[in-house]
Amino acid sequence: MSRTDEEILLLGRLRPGAAREAHRTVHLFVLPPQGASCVTTLCGLCLRCADLQLLAEPAGMPCEGCLVGAPGPPPPHRDD
Numbered sequence: 001m002s003r004t005d006e007e008i009l010l011l012g013r014l015r016p017g018a019a020r021e022a023h024r025t026v027h028l029f030v031l032p033p034q035g036a037s038c039v040t041t042l043c044g045l046c047l048r049c050a051d052l053q054l055l056a057e058p059a060g061m062p063c064e065g066c067l068v069g070a071p072g073p074p075p076p077h078r079d080d
């Protein structure tokens, strides 16, 4: 699956109690369609929406696989 620049990336991890603390790394995923029951993270995991805790900003332990798949900064703007 390829991503586009218009897709919205979200941060989330398994909610407290849904997994052991060591497995609650913070993943990146594209905003799923309305009504979706799960999300696919950039590292390839399928996580149930009901088990997710969304984060407004980076916190906790990041998932290395998701960081590798994360887009870089936008290219600098050039006027010429």
Ligand SMILES: [Zn+2]
Pocket: 026, 027, 028, 041, 042, 043, 044, 045, 063, 064, 065, 066, 067
């Ligand atoms: Zn991940």
